[in-house]
Structures are given as C-alpha cells and as structure tokens.
Amino acid sequence: MKISPAREAAFDALCRVERDAAFATDALGSLLESTAKRADAALATELTLGVLRWQRLLDFFLERFTKQPLASLDPEVLLALRLAIYQLRFLTRVPAAAAVNDSVQLVKRARKSSAAALVNAVLRRAARDPHIRRPAEPLLPPALPTAERLAILLSHPTWMVERWLAQYGELATRELLEANNRAPRLSAAVLDPGCLPNIRLALASTEFDVAAGRYLASAFELRGLPRGGIQHLRDELRLGRMILQDEASQLIPLLADVHPGQHVLDLCAAPGGKTARLSRHAGQGIVVACDLHLHRLRQTRELMARVSAANVCLVALDATRPLPLAAQFDRILVDAPCSGTGTLARNPEIRWRLKPEDLPALAAKQKALLSQGLAQLAPGGRSVYSTCSLEPEENRQVVAAVLAEFPAARIVSGRPALAPHLLPRIDSTGLFDTQGYFQTLPGRDATDGFFAAVIEAPRSS
Secondary structure, eight states, rough: OOHHHHHHHHHHHHHHHHHOOHHHHHHHHHHHHSSSSSGGHHHHHHHHHHHHTHHHHHHHHHHOOSSSSSGGGGHHHHHHHHHHHHHHHOOTOOOHHHHHHHHHHHHTTTTOOOHHHHHHHHHHHHHHTTTTTOOOOOOOOOHHHHHHHHHHHHOOOOOHHHHHHHHHHHHHHHHHHHHHOOOEEEEEEEEGGGGHHHHHHHHHHHHHHEEEOOOOEEEEESSOOOOOGGGGHHHHTTSSSSOOHHHHHHHHHHOOOOOOOOOEEEETTTTTHHHHHHHHHTTTTTEEEESOOOOHHHHHHHHHTTTTTTEEEEOOOOOOSOOOOOOOOOEEEEOOOOOOOGGGGTOOTTHOOOOOGHHHHHHHHHHHHHHHHHHEEEEEEEEEEEEEEEEEGGGGHHHHHHHOOOTEHHHEEEEHHGGGGBBOOGGGGGOOOOOOEEEEEEEHHHSSEEEEEEHHHOOOO
C-alpha cells in the first residue's frame, strides 16, 4: 500500500530529528527538495512541526492506549504513533483511516513489522476515543499542580513552565505556551526600503498574501504558505532583495545605531542576517564578522555576496578567548549562542532537548563572549548583547556579571536608535523595561523572544 508522500516526508524528518539531533526545518527542507511533491510541502511541514510541538500531549494520549511504557517502544514505532495521534487530534479534514493505515505502513517501511499489529490496535482504539478529537479536554487528574497541568495540556517540559510561571505569572505564561504551539509569522527583511514596491510586485504573482510588518517599515509578512512552501521565493532570496528573518531579530542590529564610516565587529555573525544590516548601515566603514565554525562562515559569505555587502571581512575565531584584533570598534554586536527558548514555535525540538543544567554552561560562554567584545570597544562606542532566550541566567545575569568587570560602562536605552526605522503607528515603549533592557515575548509581541542590552563605553577624558 502506497504511503502519502507528505506523511512519508514528515516521518523521515522526525526520524532525523530523533536519530541525528537535526533541526526539524533543516531535515524537512532537504527531504522536500528531494522526495516530496510540491503539493505535499504544506502538509509535511504541518505534520513534522505539529508532532514536535505537541509531543507531550500526544504521549499523554498514547499512554492511555498502549499497555506498556512508551520508553520501551522503538523510536520509529513511537514516532509513527505520534504522527497518527497528531492527525486524529488536530487535523479534522484527515480521514482517521488514512492516518492509521499510513502509520502502520510507515512502521513496516522502517523494518519494524513486528510492531505493526500493536500500532494498528493502539491507533484504532484512539480513533474511537471521544477525547482525542478537539475541542475535547484530555482527562487529567484533578489534583495536578498548575505547572504540570499546563505542561501537559500545552505540551512543554514541566521545568520550563515552572520557571515561566515564577517569572511572568499564569496568564502571560499561558499566552507564551500557546504562542509556542502556533506556526510563527513568516517575516522578511528588506535591506533597501526603496526596493520594497518592486518586491511586492514580484510577490504578487505567488500564492502568498503580502502584509505590512508589525514594527518595521523595511519588513513585511508573508501569509498563507502555498503549496511548494518558500520555493516561490527562491528568486527574491537568491538575488538578495530580501532575507527571511523574524522581525524581532531584525530589530537587534538596529539597536547598535551604526553610522556610515564606523568600524563594526559582529562576534557571532553566522548565518549573517544581522551582519547584512550592519554592513548596509556602515556604508564605507568596515564590518568584521566572526564565527567559530568555518562552515557557518561559508553560509555568511554566500549571503554577503547575494546582498552585495563588500565591506564585510570574515574571520574564523573562538570569541570566548582574547581576540587577535588590534583595532578597537565603534560598534560591537554579540548575538550570543543560547538556549533558544524564545524560538520554540520555530524550533520546537529545542524544548525536548534542553535541560535546566545546560543553562550554567551557556551562561559561562555568554559571559566570556561579552567580556571579550567589550574589551575591543572604542571609547564612547556601543555594544549590543543579545540572545533569543527568555532565561534570566542568559540575559540580565550575564550582563550584570560582565558589567562588574567593566564598571565604567553603562546600560543605555535603544529606543532612540529604533525610532527612525519603526512604522509611524508604533510606540516602542513596551519593548523596553525600566532599566533599558529590550525584550520581545512570543505571546505578547507575535515575534520570536529576544533579549538585548545596549552597553555604552565611557568616552576618553
């Protein structure tokens, strides 16, 4: 029996995420290019990311129908079960029989035929259960603590929910969890605002609905993923007219307030979306873009070529150690590697990989990066430290610890730097707290969650 190409691609992508620790979008992208028909791209994407977003709730349902611990199942068997349960729960237009039968065939295709009867029996029981189909509520024990209840219903690790409840309160936490389970907005950055009318005209022939950005005049949103996914955008991306980039991420380099002729250091540059913006604003100035990994710098080089960023110099180095750079820089961006808890809608697999004990090691690396960056900052210069994390250990606590080493440096507000780039109707007050820190939240701002601190060095006396 032939398996649906979309389910086949989704299953293979999920196997790569499980087996190779791949990012889902990377695994899915390569599979769609090589195996799936363009008409199946949207469904394969929905299935892959949906299963990862709702994994804990799916497992909660499965535990009711399997008569053995889920940990005892082979990974391929468990993934096939999750794939079918997701369709039964969330995709009302998918016939239950198709979801069940294809998962049975996927188990056989994965050479786990001995489990086919189990998969068939479990899924047929699930298909008859009235609590599987939305909007029915799962049957949870009544005495569950709030964190555990939210973690099951909205499919997150309990430890994450506990942290966010303490940090944001229940209402904002629920909004955050719900946002993490929705497909994120597909936003694009335009480096040359004058090109925006021509880009809109070019995109008019695609199946995308082009809408204005939420914050920036140079951004726009693409709604309605067409069959074939972003393949329709290939020409615009290849020609460098636009970059697919979340709007919060687009705001980060603007906080640096780069002026023409300045020398700029981008310490964690790859894959280069923020570097491209720094390059454009620096004009005849120089941007030194660094990264630890050569293969990621190659990605950056390709993007710089597409956007005609001739003033960018690429350097491979470990920026947690003293930098082999004699020059001081007017502007420095430290967009530090982090846990990524602000991007769980876009990268849902992170929520299942990250552990609370990972945060101290990440914070140690982030402190080293920011310290080395500030050591290269020219008098009166400005450094932006940013992450796509929501965790205080990676954000405020990193900044506080490093500023103790540089007592003359100070936090300044990035609002004046953003003002010229925002849409007229936008008041950026809500993006900054009373200390001047920048923060976006997925549930509140409909963007990825980003943190930034703008740090200014003292002027020489």
